[in-house]
Amino acid sequence: MKELLHQNKIVYKLDQKDKEIRQGKLSGQGGENPQGEAFDFTNYYMTHNGQPFIPVVGEFHFSRFAYLQWEEELLKMKAGGVNIIATYVFWNFHEEEEGVFNWSGNLNLRHFVDLCSKHDLPLIIRIGPFCHGEVRNGGLPDWIFNYPFEVRSNDEGYLHLATRLYREIARQLKGCYFQEGGPIIAVQLENEYMHCGAALDAWGYKSGKYITIGRDGKEHLAELRRIAEEAGIQPLFFTVTAWGGAAVPEEGTLPMLAGYAYTPWIPNQPPSREYLFRDLHLCPAEPVDYDTLDYPAAYCELAGGMQVSYNARPYVPASSVEAMTVVKLANGSNLVGYYMYHGGSNPIGRKTFMNEQALPKITYDYQSPLGEFGRIGESYDRIRSIAMFLDAFGERLAPMGCVIPEGQQELAPENTEELRWSVRQREGRGFVFLNNFQDHIPMPEREVSLVLETAKGLVRFPAEGTFKLGSGTAAIFPFNLNIYGIEIISATVQPLTLLEHEHTAVFYAHEGVAPEYVIAKATCSKLTAAGATVVEGEEQWVIRPLAGREHEVQLIHQNGQVVRLLTLTRKEALQAYRLNLWGQERLVISSAHLYEQKGQLICTSEGNGQMKVSLFPAPDHVSASSYADISNMVEGVFSTYNLKVEEMNVPMEIHYPTEQTAVLQLSGEWPQQVEDIFLHIDYEGDVAAAFIRNVMLTDHIQYGHTWNIGLKNSRLDLLKDTLNLSITPVRKGTTQGYVNQAYIERFEGTEIGKFEHIRAVPHYRAVLYKK
Known part of the structure; x- marks a missing residue:
């Protein structure tokens, strides 16, 4: 296991006054549309329909x-x-x-x-x-x-x-x-x-x-x-x-x-x-x-x-x-x-x-x-x-004031020793912000223990011991957060979203940080958490759940209301969407990228004809595009649909007239499951350009990463024309300048310009819709 380079154990008294919210110079500058939707301002935040809005x-x-x-x-x-x-x-x-x-x-x-x-x-x-x-x-x-x-x-x-x-x-x-x-x-x-x-x-x-x-x-x-x-x-x-x-x-x-x-x-x-x-x-x-x-x-x-x-x-x-x-x-x-x-x-x-x-x-x-x-x-x-x-x-969050701990504002960017953290809070409730990223300097992995003395009592992250904050990680942890009547005293997971009709709160676990919730027993009479470790104290439950869409924690409020906590993995959170689908807000997790259009869920996938889409709450009678095979299964509270479309082997002929030029012949005939075709071009050189019929389509300055060209808008041109690529080489050597009736430059050294790899990657499309 990688050695932890830094340990940060902090105890901090959170006794600052709440942020003063008042009229500002933009207050009253908003307005209302004919449907009654409104925007306005305080001195600290924007409002949407009278509510704080970020x-x-x-x-x-x-x-x-x-x-x-x-x-x-x-x-x-x-x-x-x-x-x-x-x-x-x-x-x-x-x-x-x-x-x-x-x-x-x-x-x-x-x-x-x-x-x-x-x-x-x-x-x-x-x-x-x-x-x-x-x-x-x-x-x-x-x-x-x-x-x-x-x-x-x-x-x-x-x-x-x-x-x-x-x-x-x-x-x-x-x-x-x-x-x-x-x-x-x-x-x-x-x-x-x-x-x-x-x-x-x-x-x-x-x-x-x-x-x-x-x-x-x-x-x-x-x-x-x-x-x-x-x-x-x-x-x-x-x-x-x-x-x-x-x-x-x-x-x-x-x-x-x-x-x-x-x-x-x-x-x-x-x-x-x-x-x-x-x-x-x-x-x-x-x-x-x-x-x-x-x-x-x-x-x-x-x-x-x-x-x-x-x-x-x-x-x-x-x-x-x-x-x-x-x-x-x-x-x-x-x-x-x-x-x-x-x-x-x-x-x-x-x-x-x-x-x-x-x-x-x-x-x-x-x-x-x-x-x-x-x-x-x-x-x-x-x-x-x-x-x-x-x-x-x-x-x-919007009305919460900033609490910048002593010394944080004076840190130099080059300081990799100190933990970078801050708080926004109001009335003893809020969020802890942690940052372990700095541009141009790698940050060390850290072992962290953070204790806050709040107006509502002591808050610990985690309840015992420490958690690991990875290099490059930025995180937001809640404290004294009320979720549908359940009081979350602290959590080492990041809030993601809420599904109001399902009384469900969704969080996710950062890589290397063990997920944990500390729940006030006064607001929770009973809980079920299959696979989780639960420690019961006099005034609180400490729940350490398994992360993943198939796991959930159910909390029973004192009034009998069931509140669900979902703890996703970091990977799942980065695949998650909250979309209004078929008349209801749904959490969707997918290996594809998604958007909603006219009651359809559009799914696109780069280079892979298989797509997995998980929805909660589960809809009834979902169908897919006629060209897609579909099967479904249950994963916890999610209904998961596996979509499969036929993959395309993109026909492409490449001719290299010189080391620094390439002529590509591609078919403009694409099957209906192909949304786009991207060229991924790796080359050595200084700059490069792409042309169709001697008209520049795009250009590229080499900065160490693959050059990507989408062809969707050019597909009709490709039915009859080639795509021509050229590289201006990078020079490694010296340039001498002198005057001989005119100013002359002579280069001595080597010029490097060559194509390393050109791939055509199809982007597939499938649609989910309700019958």
């Missing part, structure tokens, strides 16, 4: 994805726990040529908004004029720099063009605001104003020339708001990016924060402070231009990944996204927004590529939870498990 926001740029797949991707986001969508409107995508606006195809903003409305997904639209988003000129059209005025200013000429842009956007959004029955709840004007500019690509500079960060401060944002409202852009509230001292309006705007750890703009980046505990409401991580006590702490750019560039090629592990989310929640963030949640592809302009310099021309995969072609990444499952927790327990 939303999960996912950034998805409609103009960077094929419009025929928007609906499917939005449903995947919704199944992943996202309950608010955010998107940019890039000016130069829509008005590349002056006076010629394009709102069609992948640029059809109104269609995207209507799809969000159709699927009850509130929407935040970021309309610029300046957006950044790693597009050419930060989203400003090339032609605007021909005019004799300063962009991002209150110059009359610039504001005239901004007014025209806003009127065009307003025309697309007419009737789509929340109070009118539409999905749009908020609009962001500008981006990182008075903080950050973007590369000035229109003038062809290779480096060092940037668009101004702005100079008119809050006055410019106020002028943009006036123009927007006069144009008819009138959301419930506005938002603003507020980090780095960026300008923040005095009233009516929600300041939003960012958290990035793998930052290519910092050379030789040291470990970041993003994984340390602090109270963001009292003590923001960096200087800001507003009183933090008047607004909820809200993140619109929590790193869902990072885009690689020619100059910097970071890899963002899924555990980093999960750990940062846990830490920000602990630190009082009451809105969690991911940039990016869904990657995409830059459109090719009429005159040029639309990428920012030093970045790939097409791909904006961003290593995000959902990738450029709808790729489902590991972080998608991590975020979904936290989103399920926020959906079920966010109403309780």
